[in-house]
Amino acid sequence: MKDLFDDLPEARHPALDETPALMELLARWVERGWLRALDRALARFLHREVPEAPAPLLLAAALASHQLGRGHVCLDLAATLEAPDLALSLPPEGDDLSDPPPLPSEVLDGLTLDDWQRALANPGLVANDAPGSTPLVHAPGPRGPRLYLRRYWQYEQQIRQQIAARLTTNDTTTHSRSLLQQRSDVSAIGAARRPEAATGPDQDHNTTTLATALDALFPTSGDLDWQKAACALAARSPFAVITGGPGTGKTTTVVKLLALLQAMALGRPEPDGARALRIRLAAPTGKAAARLNESIAGQVKKLSLAELAGAVGQQGVDISSLREAIPTEVTTLHRLLGSRPDTRHFRHHAGNPLALDLLVIDEASMVDIEMMAAVLTALPARARLVLLGDKDQLASVEAGAVLGDLCQRAEGGHYTPETADWLEAATGTPLPERYRDAQGQPLDQAIAMLRVSHRFDAQSGIGRLAEAVNRPLPDKRQAKEKRRAVREVFGEGKAGYRDLARLHLGAPEDAGLDRLVVEGNPAGFPQRGQGRHDRRGEPVAPPLGYRHYLAVLRDRRPTDTAFGDDEARQPFDAWARAVLEAHGQFQLLCALRKGPWGIEGLNPRIGRALRRAGWLHASDMELDRGWFEGRPVLVTRNDYGLGLMNGDIGITLALPDARAPGKKLLRVAFPSSDGSGRIKWVLPSRLQAVETVFAMTVHKSQGSEFTHTALLLPDAPNPILTRELVYTGITRAKHWLTLVETGRGMLDEAVTREVMRVSGLGKL
Numbered sequence: 001m002k003d004l005f006d007d008l009p010e011a012r013h014p015a016l017d018e019t020p021a022l023m024e025l026l027a028r029w030v031e032r033g034w035l036r037a038l039d040r041a042l043a044r045f046l047h048r049e050v051p052e053a054p055a056p057l058l059l060a061a062a063l064a065s066h067q068l069g070r071g072h073v074c075l076d077l078a079a080t081l082e083a084p085d086l087a088l089s090l091p092p093e094g095d096d097l098s099d100p101p102p103l104p105s106e107v108l109d110g111l112t113l114d115d116w117q118r119a120l121a122n123p124g125l126v127a128n129d130a131p132g133s134t135p136l137v138h139a140p141g142p143r144g145p146r147l148y149l150r151r152y153w154q155y156e157q158q159i160r161q162q163i164a165a166r167l168t169t170n171d172t173t174t175h176s177r178s179l180l181q182q183r184s185d186v187s188a189i190g191a192a193r194r195p196e197a198a199t200g201p202d203q204d205h206n207t208t209t210l211a212t213a214l215d216a217l218f219p220t221s222g223d224l225d226w227q228k229a230a231c232a233l234a235a236r237s238p239f240a241v242i243t244g245g246p247g248t249g250k251t252t253t254v255v256k257l258l259a260l261l262q263a264m265a266l267g268r269p270e271p272d273g274a275r276a277l278r279i280r281l282a283a284p285t286g287k288a289a290a291r292l293n294e295s296i297a298g299q300v301k302k303l304s305l306a307e308l309a310g311a312v313g314q315q316g317v318d319i320s321s322l323r324e325a326i327p328t329e330v331t332t333l334h335r336l337l338g339s340r341p342d343t344r345h346f347r348h349h350a351g352n353p354l355a356l357d358l359l360v361i362d363e364a365s366m367v368d369i370e371m372m373a374a375v376l377t378a379l380p381a382r383a384r385l386v387l388l389g390d391k392d393q394l395a396s397v398e399a400g401a402v403l404g405d406l407c408q409r410a411e412g413g414h415y416t417p418e419t420a421d422w423l424e425a426a427t428g429t430p431l432p433e434r435y436r437d438a439q440g441q442p443l444d445q446a447i448a449m450l451r452v453s454h455r456f457d458a459q460s461g462i463g464r465l466a467e468a469v470n471r472p473l474p475d476k477r478q479a480k481e482k483r484r485a486v487r488e489v490f491g492e493g494k495a496g497y498r499d500l501a502r503l504h505l506g507a508p509e510d511a512g513l514d515r516l517v518v519e520g521n522p523a524g525f526p527q528r529g530q531g532r533h534d535r536r537g538e539p540v541a542p543p544l545g546y547r548h549y550l551a552v553l554r555d556r557r558p559t560d561t562a563f564g565d566d567e568a569r570q571p572f573d574a575w576a577r578a579v580l581e582a583h584g585q586f587q588l589l590c591a592l593r594k595g596p597w598g599i600e601g602l603n604p605r606i607g608r609a610l611r612r613a614g615w616l617h618a619s620d621m622e623l624d625r626g627w628f629e630g631r632p633v634l635v636t637r638n639d640y641g642l643g644l645m646n647g648d649i650g651i652t653l654a655l656p657d658a659r660a661p662g663k664k665l666l667r668v669a670f671p672s673s674d675g676s677g678r679i680k681w682v683l684p685s686r687l688q689a690v691e692t693v694f695a696m697t698v699h700k701s702q703g704s705e706f707t708h709t710a711l712l713l714p715d716a717p718n719p720i721l722t723r724e725l726v727y728t729g730i731t732r733a734k735h736w737l738t739l740v741e742t743g744r745g746m747l748d749e750a751v752t753r754e755v756m757r758v759s760g761l762g763k764l
C-alpha cells in the first residue's frame with residue numbers, strides 16, 4: 001500500500017502554483033496573527049509590479065519580510081524548508097481556534113530548495129547578490145542561500161564594507177619583533193621610558209610609545225590582563241570591539257583607551273603636530289547613555305595620569321590638558337546622527353559626515369542593523385570606531401544582532417601569530433596557546449573579550465547563575481547537564497547563595513507576589529538579606545521592594561513651599577531625584593507583554609497590591625488606564641520635542657498648584673539626560689508614548705541596572721523564553737536577584753533554548 005502511494009507524484013499545495021490561492025492563504029495567516037499585514041502587502045505589491053512572478057517567489061518575499069519583525073535580516077531558504085513552521089509567528093501552545101489555516105510545513109511540503117531558487121530567478125524582482133534596484137536580493141550564506149529585502153542587504157553590505165576597510169589599516173601591525181627586543185632591553189634596565197622612542201621611524205615610535213603607555217595605565221602582573229590586551233588591540237585597529245559580561249571592566253578599559261589615544265595624540269612629535277582627538281561617546285538609548293555618563297565621569301576623575309603623561313612624547317604632556325581632553329559626556333546615537341522628525345534619514349550621512357576622530361558606542365548589543373549602517377556611513381573614513389557591549393545579551397528588538405554576529409568567535413580569540421607577537425610586545429605578557437590560530441580572520445584580530453568579572457566574586461550567586469545560564473550549548477545532548485548546573489546554583493550550600501532568592505507563585509493573586517513587590521521579600525534570602533558586604537567590604541543594604549520609593553515620595557515631599565520659577569523648584573527637584581534614585585532599587589522584569597504574567601496583567605495587579613498596602617491612592621480605573629501619584633512610566637518612543645528617549649523612566653508626582661491653594665497638579669519627573677542632575681517636569685497629557693512600569697519586559701530593561709531585580713518567568717513554554725533573555729534579566733541585578741517561577745520547568749526550558757539569528761555579518 002505504502003509503496004503504491006510512494007510512486008505517485010506528491011501533490012503540491014495550490015498556493016505554490018496559483019497566485020490567487022497564495023494570496024488567500026496569506027490573508028488567512030494575517031487574520032490569525034501568524035503573519036503581519038505588512039508582509040502580505042509586500043507580496044501583493046510585488047505581484048502588481050510583476051504579475052507573472054511565481055507564487056513561491058511571492059511567498060518567500062512575505063516570509064523574508066516577516067523575519068524582520070522577529071529580528072532576522074533575511075530568510076534562510078534551506079533552514080525554512082527544514083523547519084517551515086518556525087518561519088511564522090505561530091502561537092506557542094497551538095492555535096485553539098477552529099478551522100486553522102494550513103501550516104507553512106503543509107504548504108512547503110512539495111517544494112525543494114532547487115525549485116525555490118529557480119522561482120527566485122526573476123530579474124525584475126530579484127538580483128543575485130549585487131547592487132541594483134530590484135526589491136529583493138538572493139545571496140549565498142554560510143549554510144545556504146538567503147533572500148533579503150534589498151534595504152537590509154544594503155545595510156549589511158555597508159557595514160561589511162566600512163568595517164573591512166578599517167580592518168585593512170592597522171596602525172602598528174609590523175615591528176612587533178623589534179619591539180619585543182626593545183621591551184626586554186628596557187625591562188633589563190628597569191626603565192619605564194624608552195629613549196629610542198622619538199628617534200625611530202614612525203611605526204616603531206608608535207608601537208614603543210604604546211607599550212610604555214600601556215605599562216603606565218595597567219599595573220603589571222604575571223598573568224595576561226585581558227583589559228590591557230583589549231586596550232592594546234583597540235589602540236592598534238581603527239575598528240575594535242570590546243565585549244564582556246557585566247562588571248568585566250568595559251568602561252574601565254575604554255576610559256584608559258581614551259586616555260592612551262589622547263595622550264599619544266597630544267604627545268605626537270613634530271612635524272605631525274600635537275592635536276587632541278575629537279572623541280564622541282554614544283549609546284543606543286537615553287538610559288544607557290545616562291548610565292555610561294555617570295560611570296565614565298567617575299572613572300575619568302579617578303584615573304591617575306601622571307605616569308601616562310610622562311610616558312608619551314619627549315616632553316610628556318600636560319596632565320590637566322590630557323584629563324580635559326577625555327570626554328565624559330555621552331549622547332544617544334539618534335542625537336549624534338541628528339535625527340529629524342518624520343523621516344528615517346539623519347542629518348549626518350556620507351555626504352555630511354560626523355566631525356570626529358573616534359567614536360565609542362556602548363551597549364552596542366542593542367544597536368540594530370539599520371542604525372549601525374547609518375553610523376558607519378556617517379563616520380569619516382579615517383575615524384576610529386570602538387564598540388562596547390555584552391555579546392551574550394539579547395539583541396535589539398529590531399532586525400539584526402550586529403554585535404553578537406561580529407563576536408561569534410570572540411570566546412576562542414583566534415589571534416594570528418603576528419597579532420600574538422604584537423600583543424606580547426605591547427603588553428609584556430605572552431598570549432596563551434589556546435587563543436592563537438594561524439587561520440585567524442582579520443575581524444578576530446580586532447575583537448577582545450574581557451573574561452573576569454570585577455562585580456561578582458565567587459560568593460556571588462548572581463555571577464554564578466549568569467555564568468551557568470550563559471554557557472553555550474553546542475550539542476543538545478548536553479542540555480541535561482546544563483540544566484543541572486543551573487539548578488545547582490540554587491541548591492549549592494545549605495543556605496544557598498546570599499544574593500539569590502527563588503519564589504514560586506501558583507496564581508497571579510498569590511500573596512507572595514504582594515510580599516515581593518511591596519517589601520522585596522527579604523525573607524526569601526538567606527539571613528533575610530542582612531549583614532552582606534560587597535567586594536570592597538562596603539555594607540549592602542537588604543533587598544527592597546516598591547514600598548521604598550513610595551516611602552521616599554511620601555516622607556520627603558517639600559512642604560511650605562510652592563512649585564514655581566527655577567529657584568522655587570530646587571526642593572522639588574531634590575525630592576524627585578531622591579524618588580527616582582529610590583525607584584532604581586527594585587524592578588520586576590518579565591518576559592511577556594500579554595497575559596496574566598505579562599506586563600499588561602502584572603501592572604494593574606501590582607498597583608492594587610501597593611494600594612492594599614496603603615502606598616498608592618488610585619481608583620481601579622486610574623490603575624488600569626489613568627494617571628496617579630507614584631505611577632512609574634517608561635517612555636516607549638523617542639520624543640524630540642520633550643527631549644525624552646525610548647527607555648527613559650519617570651515618576652508621577654503631585655505638586656502644589658500655585659494658582660489654587662490646596663489643590664495638586666500631576667507632573668511626571670524625569671532625570672535630565674545631560675548628567676546635570678536637573679529634573680524635567682512634564683505634563684502627563686503631553687506624554688504620547690508611555691506605559692506603566694511596575695513590571696518591565698526584559699527587552700526594555702537592557703542598558704539598565706537595579707539593586708534588586710526580580711525576574712518572572714511565564715507559566716508556559718514560549719519561543720521568546722531563551723537563554724539570552726534569562727541571562728539579560730539576571731545581569732540587570734546589581735546586588736539581589738529574585739527568580740520568580742509561575743510554572744514548572746520553565747527555567748530548564750529557557751536555558752536550553754537559544755535565539756536563532758540569521759545574518760551575514762559573522763565573517764570578515
Ligand SMILES: Nc1ncnc2c1ncn2[C@@H]1O[C@H](COP(=O)(O)OP(=O)(O)OP(=O)(O)O)[C@@H](O)[C@H]1O
Pocket residue numbers: 227244245246247248249250251252253295454455
Ligand atoms: N582590573 C580591575 N581591578 C579591580 N576592579 C576593577 C577592574 N576593572 C574594573 N573594576 C571595577 O569593577 C567594576 C565594574 O567595572 P566597569 O564598570 O568598568 O565594568 P563594565 O564591564 O563596564 O560594567 P557594566 O556591565 O556595568 O557595563 C567597577 O567598580 C570597576 O572599578
